Amino acid sequence: MKVEELKTTAAQVRRDIVRMVHGCQSGHPGGSLGCTDLVTALYFHEMKIDESKGADGFLNFSREAKGEDLFFLSNGHISPLFYSVLARRGYFDIKEMATFRKINSRLQGHPATHEHLPGIRIASGSLGQGLSVANGAAYAKKLRKEDRIVYVLMGDGEQQEGQIWEAAQFAPHYKLDNLVAIVDWNKQQIDGSTDKVMDNRDLKAKYEAFGWLTVDLLDGNDMQQVLDALAAAKALLGKGQPVVILMKTEMGAGVDFMMHTHKWHGTAPNDEQLAAALAQLPETLGDY
């Protein structure tokens, strides 16, 4: 997909996110909006996935992902972003977004495989576990001599979890040069800025010290820069080391009053706020 088309898609995804969170009056718009450009770029441009469709017209989904690139969402609270991208990409009916976080839905508060939603390969929500899972998936692709890429997105607050660093030590040790991790470096978490809550300090130096190659993405809310960073990461693969993209984003990107604060990490907009947000987000592909 071309940049302009990706931007059009991302605009609709942002609308979906805000509407979903409003619809159930719960969920996490801030990080979802901040990571929209990346996850849109991955699914609509960068990743090679099985394009075949079933009789129902939706994409065929195999959890094993043989021959496919695959993506894990470790910071599972940004589930509305994941669900919108999966639905818009054709894994399931966009109408199902209306069930987000409601009883008997496949669109659980945090991504789950339990209800068999196509596109989800692992449950996430309890932070700090996704990089380890991605390690395993990348290891499996190596064992099978499958030349495909494993992507995993994490939060920057999430980097405070000890398990992240156990996983960070594993990937270079096993030369997982088919693994691309992305850190959403928005400098915000629930209790405030990451600098104040628990300083991550120099994430780049940390990952380098652990044996990773790094790519700086200075504006993860600029679609061209996102594409360039993904291309740069790909060019670094196959050299015996895993790659991490340190992606600077703005929490709440796209909705002015949700930006420059941690307050919208996990807060739902009321009716008035919804209208104000939607006024800033063009309906490009049709609402669900």
Place this chain on the structure above:
Amino acid sequence: MKKYTYTEKKDTRSGFGAGMAELGKSHPNVMALCADLVASLKLDAFIKENPDRFVQCGIAEANMIGVAAGLAIAGYVPYATTFANFGSGRVYDQIRQSVAYSGANVKIAVSHAGLTLGEDGATHQILEDLAMMRSMPEMTVINPCDYNQTKAATIALADHVGPAYLRFGRPVVPVFTDPNQEFVIGKAWMVNEGKDVTIVATGHLVWEAIQAGEILEQEGIDAEIINIHTIKPLDEEAILKSVEKTGCMVNAEEHQLNGGLGDAVCQLLSRKRPTPVEMVGVDNSFGESGTPAQLMEKYGLNAAAIVEKVKQVIARK
């Protein structure tokens, strides 16, 4: 049936916050630790008054448990706080070795336990924590039922020496216990005396048990209702005395049937006084997203479910 009414609904976690605020004044050794969930744990008042006795640990629960153990060794009384899921299963070995086995005087105080966490869904809805904590040697396990009881339990724990797990919840629920109650760890609260069946309930299910008692009364069934807020050590005497009179029992808890209060009671009864028992709890399944009320109904954890089990168990007498 003794009448219980309420004028307001409050969340049990706010009872914890209020208890901490009092401890901030009365107990200079009490400290609070949190893992990026200060507002959820209602710690704002404590932190405002005692900024030096609060430690923000970031999203790093395993480290937080170890830090709490270190503070305890130095003579502080640390309350390590987060969501129940991340203060139990995620850090089980840290609690086991650095806290329980080491006899460190750490209070693990956790919110958002059970299904009533609601929309966040099963990843966060821990329904196994009582089982984990109950099986841990030397751990005291408490699951209070309303705002006042949670506040009282929080305060009582500060003078109790030894590791403890205090579990409370997210939603607002009726406040029906005495605001000036004396909270005695390990001592059951007789909610209502009756003769036909014993209902033993903990946490959010106590109010449901009272509702069930009223329904049963109209049908001519006189239920004895006991609140077990301390799952461990269990008030064995209160339970045995009650079933001696009623001859049957129903347990109710917001937890898996496996390993929770029900199991603790059944273990006691099968050893000391075999009695027909029916159990209200989650039966070997994960939860899901939904409103607390929808979930409690779907998973059979409300007054109606208790009434049904009471009828079943009475038929088995």
